[in-house]
Amino acid sequence: MATVKTVTTADAAAKLDELLWVVLWQPLGLPRDIRHTLSLEGEEFELLAQENGQVVGGLVAVWTGGTEIELRHLAVASHAQGHGIGRSLVTEFYRIAKTKNCERIHTIARNTSGEFFRMLGFQTAPGQAPEHPIFREHGISFELMERFVEQGTPADCSTAARSRGG
Ligand SMILES: CC(C)(COP(=O)(O)OP(=O)(O)OC[C@H]1O[C@@H](n2cnc3c(N)ncnc32)[C@H](O)[C@@H]1OP(=O)(O)O)[C@@H](O)C(=O)NCCC(=O)NCCS
Structure with a gap:
């Protein structure tokens, strides 16, 4: 069972940075500092998922406005995908938000x-999604998505998604 914690040390931040690189961008041949190029203005917070002392997932979010937050990066190590770690990261992120x-x-x-x-309660958001030639070469396109935070309901993405039949 993976544990999900807020990143508070430089060591954990470095491990998260490496995981994001290995899962998200290295396979596309993008430069090692691509995350810096993609960074946004705003207060950032990071979550790390670990299992048996090994880093298995991570999430980066940025406050983009007073009551809005962008889930900027999310990755689960390839060998650990499909075991609920992505769901745990997004659920903890939702709780913190x-x-x-x-x-x-x-x-x-x-x-x-x-x-x-979509399974975690997100839906298509208005606006034009960005395009990137390198991502397109690898068959990757983008979709703007959003989830409104429901005050007064359990802070659990999976509960909300399931109650919508997701
Ligand atoms: C997408 C990703 C974060 C999902 O994390 P995960 O730990 O593999 O997903 P979970 O095991 O928590 O899955 C939760 C549910 O979503 C489903 N799911 C997971 N990935 C899915 C996918 N790519 N397409 C459709 N359904 C998916 C699972 O089947 C599961 O459903 P269930 O609860 O009915 O069994 C992970 O696969 C990943 O890092 N992929 C590569 C990088 C990436 O695409 N990151 C997102 C960038 S926008």
């Missing part, structure tokens, strides 16, 4: 993860 009175979570989902986000 809720405690901070966030009203809307948004993300730029890859076409390969859109269904995952």
Whole structure:
């Protein structure tokens, strides 16, 4: 069972950075500092999932406005995918967003993860999704997605998604 914790040390931040690189960008041949290129203005927070002392997943979010937060990066190690770690990360993220009175979570989902986000209560958001030639070469397109934070309901993405029949 993986544990999900907020990143508070430089060591944990470095492990998260490496995981994101290995899962998200290295397979596409993108440069090692691509995360820096993709960074946004705003207060950032990070979550790390670990299992038996090994890093198996991570999430980066950025406050983009008063009550809005962007889920910027999400990755689960390839050998650990499909075991509920992505769901645990997003559920913890949702819980934290809720405690901070966030009203809307948004993300730029890859076409390969859109269904995952839909299962967790996200829906298509208005606006034009970005395009990137290198991602397109690898068959990756993007979709803007959002989830409104429901105050007064359990802070659990899986509960909300299931109650919608997701
Ligand atoms: C997408 C990702 C974060 C999902 O994490 P995960 O730990 O593999 O997913 P979970 O095991 O928590 O899955 C939760 C549910 O979503 C489903 N799901 C997971 N990935 C899915 C996908 N790509 N498409 C459709 N459904 C998916 C699972 O079957 C599961 O459903 P269930 O509860 O009915 O069994 C992970 O696979 C990953 O890192 N992929 C590569 C990088 C990526 O695409 N990141 C997102 C960038 S926007």
